[in-house]
Amino acid sequence: MSEMTFTQLGRTGLKVSRIVLGTMNFGPRTTPDDSHAIMSRAIDAGINFFDSAxxxxxxxxxxxTEEIVGDWLTKSGNRDKVVLATKVYGDMTPWPNHGKLSAASIRKNVDDSLRRLQTDxxxxxxxxxxxxATPWEELWQAMDxxxxxxxxxxxxxxxxxxxxIAAANExxxxxxxxxxxxxxxxxxxxDRTIELEVIPAAEHYGLGxxxxxxxxxxxxxxxxxxxxEGxxxxxxxxxxxxxxxxxxxxWxxxxADRGEKPGEVALAWLLANPVVTGPIVGPRTMDQLEGAIASLSIDLDEAALxxxxxIFPGPGGTAPEAYAW
Known part of the structure; x- marks a missing residue:
């Protein structure tokens, strides 16, 4: 049985699990009942970081999807065990200001998400x-x-x-x-493009x-x-x-030579990177969640990495050394 490990989210004191439960399939591909069962199993396995949008x-x-998550949070009584993440930007309706990141959109959408997630x-x-289209001054005033x-x-x-990332944090x-x-x-x-500039920026500013x-x-x-499958x-x-x-x-x-499943090794490769907080797994089924949990027990040594x-060369390192002297 793999034991969940935890890390801090970037430079914060917040402790989160190395596996992040993604909920994108909840609703479109996974029934509410099955979604609830997956979330309950995730909590039992020590996964405390749930991501939605x-x-x-x-x-x-x-x-x-947020409604499904909110129903489970209320019925299970596990809200205080979950680090709950969601997102804002996409257009929720065709009506102006129901999407993107204006102060008006952020104010409306956070209240709507809180209602669907049944949390304060x-x-x-x-x-x-x-x-x-939105200046950082407006965005940060709204978020603050x-x-x-x-x-x-x-x-x-x-x-x-x-x-x-640099502009936002400055x-x-x-x-x-x-x-x-x-x-x-x-x-x-x-897909390793972020090794060029996103990861270096995240490391510099202390982002997970x-x-x-x-x-x-x-x-x-x-x-x-x-x-x-699928x-x-x-x-x-x-x-x-x-x-x-x-x-x-x-690949x-x-x-196969290691006797391990490709999906689990792919997750283990990400977990071996010290800059990675945790990969988001978006299980449609309980078996897929179990596979993600199993990746925690896979150790990739320097030779394996x-x-x-x-097999999958990255961009050659960070910018500009990856493409210039």
Whole structure:
């Protein structure tokens, strides 16, 4: 049985589990009852970090995932055990100011999320994307107000470039406030672009890095052996499989030689990176959650990590050394 380990979220004193429970499938792909069972199992396994977003639930049912999470929080009585994260940015309706990051949008959307989540505060409120139309002064004034009201505790970002992280935290520093404490980015063995500038910026400003899509949409879950159920037949996935087939053959052979499942090794690779707080796993089923928990017991030594760098080369290090002298 794998024992959950914990780390601090970036430079904060907040302790979070090394596995983050993503809830994006709750509603669209997983029934409310099954979603509740997965959340209960996550708590039993020591996972205390739950991630959602106001837009999750499907194109025609945005907000439904937060409602499922909120129902479970109330019924289970586990709110005080959960570090609850959600996001704001996406358009919740076609009406102006029901999306993006204006002060008006932030004020409306945080109240809507609190209602759906059936809680009085959100532990980590994340900007789901950069909003180039909203100045940092307006954004931070809105977020600082929510902190002072007790509606949120920390602010994080998602899908930010390195220079966005720098600009955001320098603006916060001028206001003498905490600024961003985490960045949630696309990061896995097959998608390593953030190693150029996002990870260095996060390290410099003390942000925890929370990788999303740690299995590259199922690509790293054993697609050649047919283990990555559901997405293997999608056209985009088929094209990527063919493009990366030589690497995937080496990857799955590497995992088979170790006697370990590819999806679990992919998570272990992220967990071996000291800058990573914890990867987000978005299980559709209980078995997928159990696999994520099992990744905690996988140890990748220097030789294994070097071999994975050979199979899936990163960008060559940090910028500018990765592409210049």
């Amino acid at each position: 106001n837009v999750y639930g499907g194109a025609d049912n945005r907000g439904h 505060h959100i532990d980590l409120y994340q900007m789901h994307h950069i909003d180039r 107000t929510l902190v002072s009201q007790g509606k949120i505790l920390y602010v994080g970002s998602s899908n930010f470039a390195g220079w966005h 603006a916060a520093k001028a206001r003498h406030t905490l600024g961003l404490v985490s960045e949630q980015s696309l990061y896995n063995l097959a 890095v929370i990788p999303w899509s740690p299995l590259a949409g199922g690509l790293l879950g054993g697609v050649l052996a047919g283990a990555a 997405r293997r037949t999608e056209e985009g996935m088929q094209k990527r499989i063919e493009k990366l087939r030589p690497q995937l053959e080496q 799955e052979s590497f995992c 070097a071999r994975l760098d050979e």
